[in-house]
Amino acid sequence: MAKALKEKIAVTGAQPEVVIDPSREPIVVVDGLHIVYRVYSSGGGKGTAATALLRILRRQNRPQMKEVHAVRGVSFIAYRGDAIGVIGTNGSGKSTLLKAIAGLLPPARGAVYTDGQPSLLGVNAALMRDLSGSRNIILGCLAMGLSPEETKKRYDEIVKFADLKPGFIDYPMSTYSSGMGARLRFAIAAARTHDVLLIDEALATGDAKFKRRSKAKIDELRKNAGAVFLVAHNLDVIEETCNRVIWLDEGRIKMDGDPQEVLAAYNEATGK
Numbered sequence: 001m002a003k004a005l006k007e008k009i010a011v012t013g014a015q016p017e018v019v020i021d022p023s024r025e026p027i028v029v030v031d032g033l034h035i036v037y038r039v040y041s042s043g044g045g046k047g048t049a050a051t052a053l054l055r056i057l058r059r060q061n062r063p064q065m066k067e068v069h070a071v072r073g074v075s076f077i078a079y080r081g082d083a084i085g086v087i088g089t090n091g092s093g094k095s096t097l098l099k100a101i102a103g104l105l106p107p108a109r110g111a112v113y114t115d116g117q118p119s120l121l122g123v124n125a126a127l128m129r130d131l132s133g134s135r136n137i138i139l140g141c142l143a144m145g146l147s148p149e150e151t152k153k154r155y156d157e158i159v160k161f162a163d164l165k166p167g168f169i170d171y172p173m174s175t176y177s178s179g180m181g182a183r184l185r186f187a188i189a190a191a192r193t194h195d196v197l198l199i200d201e202a203l204a205t206g207d208a209k210f211k212r213r214s215k216a217k218i219d220e221l222r223k224n225a226g227a228v229f230l231v232a233h234n235l236d237v238i239e240e241t242c243n244r245v246i247w248l249d250e251g252r253i254k255m256d257g258d259p260q261e262v263l264a265a266y267n268e269a270t271g272k
């Protein structure tokens with residue numbers, strides 16, 4: 001019945017059609033999104049006085065600008081309860097897409113609409129390296145909008161979930177291994193429910209036991225959250241965690257659908 005109601009919209013280019021399912025609640029709508037980075041190419045010689053003088057003599061008043069077209073006309077709809085894995089080879093635009101959904105990059109064309117506040121949880125998420133784990137928990141919770149009372153209530157739960165080596169919670173985060181940092185970041189982010197949770201490789205550095213617990217936590221967040229996006233090179237994590245996979249190739253969607261189907265096609269194409 002819902003299927004019969006499904007309306008199909010043709011999207012320009014060779015990318016898959018966007019399917020609207022009116023029986024489900026849309027949380028993220030990405031509509032013909034293009035993201036372009038502008039970088040100064042070394043040929044332009046930005047930086048030294050000599051090259052600046054050369055530019056003036058050549059009547060070039062600006063250093064050469066190069067454009068990197070990282071996302072090229074991507075369209076899809078994420079629905080409430082979706083856990084979407086984003087896969088693709090290096091440089092295919094996965095992190096750029098997540099940053100754009102988080103509102104951190106302006107679209108060159110197209111638009112992203114989200115229902116609620118997106119939270120990007122990356123391996124480089126901004127915690128203070130010189131502060132202890134415990135200070136970062138408090139700051140992180142307050143930054144996520146929890147009240148001081150809620151922060152106090154959640155503190156023990158976060159420490160328990162991060163499960164760091166004894167004593168480390170009071171050490172500066174600069175003394176943590178990358179896996180320990182990732183665990184704490186994930187534990188802090190998982191302490192509240194998110195409308196749209198974007199996870200960029202955050203789980204990649206955790207060990208097997210932590211990955212299992214993260215999966216359970218993502219399932220729980222998924223139940224309460226709007227939608228979860230997960231970028232990971234470990235396809236097992238994607239297969240176990242996600243109900244849908246988007247395969248990006250050179251900034252375009254190559255496939256969008258059932259994890260098993262998309263992962264099988266991806267493995268075949270990449271020769272794994």
Ligand SMILES: Nc1ncnc2c1ncn2[C@@H]1O[C@H](COP(=O)(O)OP(=O)(O)OP(=O)(O)O)[C@@H](O)[C@H]1O
Binds near residue numbers: 037069070089096
């Ligand atoms: N800050 C930036 N400035 C200029 N170009 C960038 C910037 N960040 C990414 N790019 C370019 O945009 C394209 C997509 O990069 P992106 O990091 O989104 O890919 P990715 O699929 O996440 O890659 P990886 O699997 O290596 O993490 C690449 O060509 C990359 O060189």
